[in-house]
Amino acid sequence: MLALRKTSPEPGLDFAEVPEPIPQPGEVLVEVEAAGICGTDVHIADWTAGYASMTSAMPVTIGHEFAGRIVELGEDARGVAVGQRVTVRPSTVCGHCAACTAGDPDGCTHRRGIGIGRDGAFAALVRVPAANCVPVPDGMAAELAAMTEPLSVSMHAVDLAAVKPGQRVLVLGPGPIGLGIALFATAAGAEVVLAGVHDEARLTTARAVCDGTAIDLAGADLPNALAAAGQDKPFDAVIEAAGATAAIEGGLRQLRRGGTLVVAGIHARPAPIDLTQLVRMEQSIYGAYRAPVTDWSRVIAFMQRHQDRIQAMITHRLSLADAKEGFVLLRSRAASKVILRA
Numbered sequence: 162m163l164a165l166r167k168t169s170p171e172p173g174l175d176f177a178e179v180p181e182p183i184p185q186p187g188e189v190l191v192e193v194e195a196a197g198i199c200g201t202d203v204h205i206a207d208w209t210a211g212y213a214s215m216t217s218a219m220p221v222t223i224g225h226e227f228a229g230r231i232v233e234l235g236e237d238a239r240g241v242a243v244g245q246r247v248t249v250r251p252s253t254v255c256g257h258c259a260a261c262t263a264g265d266p267d268g269c270t271h272r273r274g275i276g277i278g279r280d281g282a283f284a285a286l287v288r289v290p291a292a293n294c295v296p297v298p299d300g301m302a303a304e305l306a307a308m309t310e311p312l313s314v315s316m317h318a319v320d321l322a323a324v325k326p327g328q329r330v331l332v333l334g335p336g337p338i339g340l341g342i343a344l345f346a347t348a349a350g351a352e353v354v355l356a357g358v359h360d361e362a363r364l365t366t367a368r369a370v371c372d373g374t375a376i377d378l379a380g381a382d383l384p385n386a387l388a389a390a391g392q393d394k395p396f397d398a399v400i401e402a403a404g405a406t407a408a409i410e411g412g413l414r415q416l417r418r419g420g421t422l423v424v425a426g427i428h429a430r431p432a433p434i435d436l437t438q439l440v441r442m443e444q445s446i447y448g449a450y451r452a453p454v455t456d457w458s459r460v461i462a463f464m465q466r467h468q469d470r471i472q473a474m475i476t477h478r479l480s481l482a483d484a485k486e487g488f489v490l491l492r493s494r495a496a497s498k499v500i501l502r503a
């Protein structure tokens with residue numbers, strides 16, 4: 162079968178013909194119906210800093226946001242059935258460390274990500290632990306179900322910000338994670354402002370997906386652009402999903418006393434922060450990375466209620482063979498979410 166792989170620790174991805182995987186004990190084989198290209202996949206392709214730990218897994222098929230159908234069960238694969246439609250939590254646990262044996266899989270210290278540390282979904286078939294399969298409700302399209310993973314990241318970021326009704330939330334970065342954050346924050350009762358920098362195509366998608374104000378900073382700085390949009394009051398929470406270091410210090414300056422900054426972007430460089438200001442303003446900073454296992458069913462229930470909005474986040478659909486075109490669209494920020502379809 163055709164697979165899109167990371168083969169060496171340098172920029173680039175390669176298509177390869179690989180054997181069909183065989184599910185190991187406790188695993189199932191999933192026929193991939195839809196797989197999203199994530200910002201992480203672009204980082205892996207471009208080999209930006211922070212992914213060196215993948216090297217030992219190479220060559221490895223990438224792709225960690227996906228949904229499909231179970232077509233084969235390995236030995237002892239429990240709680241799943243052939244024919245079942247599933248999306249898959251990409252983070253696999255070791256089952257042996259102290260956290261795993263204590264029944265706390267979220268605390269596992271030896272994780273391997275499907276599509277990062279073991280073969281992923283940019284292929285027709287992928288083997289995954291049965292325990293990572295999350296059932297997809299009848300009537301939910303595979304491309305929508307493939308959005309569960311990125312939306313779980315968005316939900317987790319909003320949970321960490323502890324957004325309350327009537328609060329003002331500034332979201333920096335209009336990619337799919339930022340759009341999800343805007344949706345969850347709005348659902349929590351907040352007034353949302355979403356900002357991008359020279360990002361008009363994705364902001365146009367944002368206006369179709371989210372309520373609230375979406376602004377392009379373009380040449381202006383953040384305080385002036387917010388003032389021009391009538392949004393110069395401080396924010397209760399700022400949630401960063403841009404991966405741009407300048408967004409951290411800029412975002413902190415928009416935060417009220419006692420407010421919360423949540424960082425969800427992957428940053429290629431350290432960010433300078435005025436810590437004295439942070440101390441005097443008694444502000445908090447959280448990092449948001451992986452949602453707890455229990456969030457997945459909450460995300461799917463949310464997606465069922467907001468299918469049209471989440472569908473509107475998908476701007477491009479391509480075949481696996483054309484996947485590299487999707488990476489070009491994402492780098493140029495012409496696309497919001499690109500889905501690879503079987």
Ligand SMILES: [Zn+2]
Pocket residue numbers: 199200201225226310311
């Ligand atoms: Zn992702």
Ligand SMILES: [Zn+2]
Pocket residue numbers: 254255256257258259260261268269270271272
């Ligand atoms: Zn473990």
